[in-house]
Amino acid sequence: MAKLWGGRFGKETSELVDRFNASIEFDSRLWEYDIKGSIAHARMLGKAGIIPKEDADTIVRGLEGIAEDISAGKVEFDVSAEDIHMNVEKLLRERIGDVAGRLHTARSRNxxxxxxxxxxxxxxxxxxxxxxxxxxxxxxxxxxxxxxxxxxxxxxxxxxxxxxxxxxxxxxxxxxxxxxxxxxxxxxxxxxxxxxxxxxxxxxxxxxxxxxxxxxxxxxxxxxxxxxxxxxxxxxxxxxxxxxxxxxxxxxxxxxxxxxxxxxxxxxxxxxxxxxxxxxxxxxxxxxxxxxxxxx
Incomplete structure (x- = not known):
């Protein structure tokens, strides 16, 4: 998958690097907080006019659906997506398309x-x-x-x-x-x-x-x-x-x-x-x- 940080890179990272860098095995427990934080961030972006409100609403609905799927045990996290943040964004992109990319506006993983x-x-x-x-x-x-x-x-x-x-x-x-x-x-x-x-x-x-x-x-x-x-x-x-x-x-x-x-x-x-x-x-x-x- 394309990395959140992959803009300047000309090739995919190796599978060995993906496995070494991955933290999803232990930070997956943060999924609920990651989604709640992203929902609040998306609402703020829409409210402040930083992204269109309809995009913010689409993102929020997508995140709520992901939370329901994770709670129901329907989601298997992807090691190549590195951490819980990129896993959630990957799931969101699969659910709502390119508008998912607007979620990370004005935000760093830090x-x-x-x-x-x-x-x-x-x-x-x-x-x-x-x-x-x-x-x-x-x-x-x-x-x-x-x-x-x-x-x-x-x-x-x-x-x-x-x-x-x-x-x-x-x-x-x-x-x-x-x-x-x-x-x-x-x-x-x-x-x-x-x-x-x-x-x-x-x-x-x-x-x-x-x-x-x-x-x-x-x-x-x-x-x-x-x-x-x-x-x-x-x-x-x-x-x-x-x-x-x-x-x-x-x-x-x-x-x-x-x-x-x-x-x-x-x-x-x-x-x-x-x-x-x-x-x-x-x-x-x-x-x-x-x-x-x-x-x-």
């Missing part, structure tokens, strides 16, 4: 991928924070049931001081609460719309960036085009918060493993949350907790 990634990370933060909050509520509920339950507190794995089980459980609630705060802080810095930054130095087209930001649910737009397309600190910040969350979950999982042993016998895992042994029928293994512990 600001396009920055947009997709920010939208993806925002959604992941929302999903993670929702899951953390559910876990916090479960721990608070369990703590309320055990206000009067006293257990040994340990230092160096030795009996140290008696503590209420509720107090022990709420320690994790406070840890998880800080985790949510970290993710929320990351969300605020991720919630910046970069589209319109171009390859690195913006564009001379009269873009309505705030319209695109509103369409896509961003609270603000980027102020510096080079920063917007070149930096991924928000991804590192997300991974840092996820690493700290993983550490807290690992601590909790370790206690479940220990408390579930015959020697401690503080808790009994539900059969639905354990596995057995093919050789030793008496075994009831806390595999889920062990895997959570092992991922940190």
């Amino acid at each position: 600001d396009q991928v920055a947009l997709d990634l920010r939208m993806y990370v925002k959604d992941q933060i929302s999903n993670v924070n929702s899951a953390i909050l559910s876990l916090e509520r479960a721990l608070v509920s369990l703590a309320e049931q055990h206000k009067g339950t006293v257990m040994p507190g340990y230092t160096h794995m030795q009996h140290a001081q008696p503590v209420p089980l509720a107090h022990h459980l709420l320690a994790y609630v406070w840890m998880l609460n800080r985790d949510r705060e970290r993710f929320s802080d990351c969300y605020r810095r991720t919630d910046v719309m970069p589209l319109g930054s171009g390859a690195m130095a913006g564009t001379s087209f009269p873009l309505d960036r705030r319209f695109v930001a509103k369409e896509l649910g961003f609270s603000t737009i980027s102020e510096n085009s080079m920063d917007a397309v070149s930096d991924r600190d928000f991804v590192v910040e997300f991974l840092s918060a996820a690493s700290i969350l993983g550490m807290h979950l690992s601590r909790f999982a370790e206690e479940i493993i220990i408390w579930n042993t015959r020697e401690f016998g503080f808790v009994v895992l539900d059969d639905a949350m354990a596995t057995g042994s093919s050789l030793m029928p008496q075994k009831k293994n806390p595999d889920v907790a062990e895997l959570i512990r092992g991922k940190t």
Whole structure:
């Protein structure tokens, strides 16, 4: 297929180069964000008179149809199309013809991928924070049931001081609460719309960036085009918060493993949350907790 960037080239890239350059195997997960971003961009181009409104409407309908096909499992992505952005454009061109080429007006893959990634990370933060909050509520509920339950507190794995089980459980609630705060802080810095930054130095087209930001649910737009397309600190910040969350979950999982042993016998895992042994029928293994512990 003709490459989005292939204007000056006199021959096709080799299949080996295509396979080496391709990122579609892992950035295909961004398809929904890529299409949403493209729909907002097309609407803005039509609204601003940069392309004819009827072309913008045709592009939007085509993108919506592609989204439906991908959701239904009808699309197999093409490695030779390199990445999710070029795959979507290829599908759009097959669906609506040459008018598809107008979609990339005033846009570079640099600001396009920055947009997709920010939208993806925002959604992941929302999903993670929702899951953390559910876990916090479960721990608070369990703590309320055990206000009067006293257990040994340990230092160096030795009996140290008696503590209420509720107090022990709420320690994790406070840890998880800080985790949510970290993710929320990351969300605020991720919630910046970069589209319109171009390859690195913006564009001379009269873009309505705030319209695109509103369409896509961003609270603000980027102020510096080079920063917007070149930096991924928000991804590192997300991974840092996820690493700290993983550490807290690992601590909790370790206690479940220990408390579930015959020697401690503080808790009994539900059969639905354990596995057995093919050789030793008496075994009831806390595999889920062990895997959570092992991922940190």
